[in-house]
Amino acid sequence: MSGTPPVPRGEVPARLLAWWEGHRRHFPWREPGLSPFAVLLAEVLLKRTTATAAARVYPVLLARYPNAHALASAPPGELEVILSGVGLQRQRARGLKEMASYLCANAGGEVPRDLGELLRVPHIGPYTARAVLVFAFGEPLGLVDSNTVRVFQRLFGGTAPQGRGLRAYQGLADSLVPPDRPREYNWAFMDFAALVCRPGAPQCGTCPLGHVCATRTAAPGGSPDQRGLCGGDRPPHGGRDQESGYRD
């Protein structure tokens, strides 16, 4: 009896990527060869917005505003019309213009490849800045949002970071990213969180991480019974913080 068996984290990225080969979702902003600005445009558009809704307007947006200069000089009201129906029209239209104007005035209209610089751009926060670094420049960073936290808590159980904010999970998220495939891994993680390890009714029966999931293996008897064990809203039960090897 060696206490609680540690979750073999090393297997997680490989299993996720293998699963993703047959389950990946396709979106316009995942096409190869997009400019950093095109990536930034997608990330800002996707904030608090469903991917299917964003996919409806993204091609129109990108075709009309292929760079920061075009977006910054968009006629008043034009952006709102394009964004109507997606939600958050007013704030997002204003935010996109302010962002583009800042880039034109302070960065020559280019998207900075630097976390600190990106965080100075209006309406770019910790998530969007890292997403741009990952998807536009291939930096090996992990993306942390509420979905990341949910998956980590289910997957690692009591050995997951115990902090309250999203920042507590950044180090673990970064440590899981395969240095040679940051884009594919982060897309795989997002698709996994959206399709399998969902907020409600997680698909534990077909989960590619079932054998390494703390929530599932917490089942008595070790047999993966088909009750919705992962469906619990709370983490398995507090297992001492234990540091969990989390480093920044």
Place this chain on the structure above:
DNA sequence: TTCCTGAGAC
């Protein structure tokens, strides 16, 4: 009803 690739204002 909750949730969606969050971030700014307070």
Place this chain on the structure above:
DNA sequence: GTCTCGGGAA
């Protein structure tokens, strides 16, 4: 720290 933006989909 909390509140707000927002329409659409499950």
